[in-house]
Amino acid sequence: MIALDEARLRILSAIHPTGPETVPLAAGWNRVLARPVVARLTQPPADVSAMDGYAVRSADAVAGATLGMIGAAPAGRPFAGEVGAGQAVRIFTGGFVPAGADAILIQENAKAEGASLTVTEGVARGRWIRRRGLDFAEGQELLPAGRRLTARDIGLAAASNHPWLTVHRRPRIGILATGDEIALPGEPLPPGGIVSSNAHALAALIASAGGEGCILPIAPDDAASIAALAGSGGYDLLVTTGGASVGEHDLVQKALGQSTTPGGFALDFWKIAMRPGKPLIWGKLGAMPVLGLPGNPVSALVCAVVFLLPALARMQGQPEDAPPTIRAIAGTDLPENDQRADHLRATLTPATEGGWIATPASRQDSSMLAVLASADGLILRAPFAPALAKGGAVQVIPLASLGV
């Protein structure tokens, strides 16, 4: 048995980012940049007005003065001439400040009558002008490689004139569920059988992290079938999930060991000091990393949160090495922990003084998928953590905000 942190480091050290892919801007949301977005233009492209009003020379625009209006500068239609002494140009938000003008007199501070403008309140030099490049300048890096793109980022990439983006190709993850006793939802269920839930839950988890899950046909509990499916190839990583039958991990290991894939199977480790989850295979089948998850649905999903989510982030060029956590306050006393890192299914409720109260579900049985689904997060309990009184601080992986 190895420690959870060591296991994760060994997994992540074997992960490589996927290559770059060019996608339309409109398909870029939630993808991860493989190359930075560098501004192709300067925004605003010239000094522009921040208000509706009049472009003036501030020295002329003193209270009581009358100016002659010589034109207009709406956004997108710059005024070609120059504002001379005693002159003004009607201007609107976003309009280019014409040559000669050095301030914007807002319309509330002037009275226009035909071509004549009377200043009711003076204006200081530079007032209500947004300078060229205030938002960004051509050549400036706006979004770094490794950034997962938000809606705001898409707007910024658009504004800086990028119709295409270079992102990491979505990691393609093969998902192989094994077990004589399992059947897909809606299909005939053998006597004593259970409905397969891991493959689809894992595919959804992979989608939530920007990957693409490919669900392979369920493999029966026989080594040759498992080896054939595992070796079908084309994946950046293969996830297996065993049935709950005897020696399941031996079986998957044995099957991988029999594989005819060039290079064969190289096991790295297969037991982790964690709960739920202990049995977990990590190795390589030829060049393809293989993560063997437990068959128990709760264990499989918790292990996927702890190991697969960071692996998916790394494959997309992100630096994360652990799932994000938040600090919360324990809603009940927590007993001391044994040698296995524990992950308590918990609800999160807002604390009156701010932050969160994390309260473990009363039953932590690892077969209870409904309890996991109704949890808001996982309270992390380190190996040998001492007992913690209600009100003490804990770290929690917030599941729902990850889409998991």
Add this chain to the structure above:
Amino acid sequence: MIALDEARLRILSAIHPTGPETVPLAAGWNRVLARPVVARLTQPPADVSAMDGYAVRSADAVAGATLGMIGAAPAGRPFAGEVGAGQAVRIFTGGFVPAGADAILIQENAKAEGASLTVTEGVARGRWIRRRGLDFAEGQELLPAGRRLTARDIGLAAASNHPWLTVHRRPRIGILATGDEIALPGEPLPPGGIVSSNAHALAALIASAGGEGCILPIAPDDAASIAALAGSGGYDLLVTTGGASVGEHDLVQKALGQSTTPGGFALDFWKIAMRPGKPLIWGKLGAMPVLGLPGNPVSALVCAVVFLLPALARMQGQPEDAPPTIRAIAGTDLPENDQRADHLRATLTPATEGGWIATPASRQDSSMLAVLASADGLILRAPFAPALAKGGAVQVIPLASLGV
């Protein structure tokens, strides 16, 4: 000018949920249930073993006793006979507990030699048995209507034997950007023009909230073109976003007023006491709700977070009436606020004592899209909020975790 909260209530009161749609389980992630998921079976379907070991009669399995092994019960292959006095059945995690047995003797507490089993440590009645229905029972509501499905929920729906799910149809939102001065990214830019960023940012925001954004061609600043595009129909809601040119909102309003859509345009309100964003149109064109956002990219996105995200949630049958907020601590002094509800672009950094410190960007100019993109959240400042010293509590809309 109406208050932000009143504006949002008026918007939400005019929103109706989309109808139901049947999708494959594999396409259900992040969709919102229109009908609850009710268990189609009981899980586990019978009393099952929680461990690898031996199914025994606890009265017989006392330390030193020797039992006769009469068969095996792996997961998925129930043992057909009955465990009689002095008998045991080999069992594995998930295996059905055979008739007659009332406890599982774990394998660490027994020694097997051929068909003979010597008990090294006794076992209490009921030990290591997971009772039928421990996870869920047939007919039990597992996931309520209105729930946005997580990866765990997909697993639970699978486990309870649902190959299909009934979810709300994705709201289809038309996005109409207007302005003579704007061009799509990569297209020829008119002199003095700017690259359109709102439409694609809004489409991404809509995608993040489970909707489908349809970007209409950019409308020039002329009422007939705007009216024709706005009336093209087929949307659950139309979002317009004006250019920065003169009277943009008058123009969109005027255009909608000239529409030949049956029923015409009914304006509800068009100015809100908020910053950034003040000008905002809300009304109906025939039966279709219309939300007219400002042309300024920062204002457009902030208004979309404040009004469009809750509208999208309501369209999918969710109860939300405001975007989620977190409590944070102000990282700087905040001045008193005027009559407009303010939304300060801010970074969030973890506080040493837990929670978050929200520090407003030094420049809050509403033209600065790069500042908005690099923000982690929006600090909410209520109208006439008094000055707040550094360290005081604020509410923040966390943008990145919304995918916005």
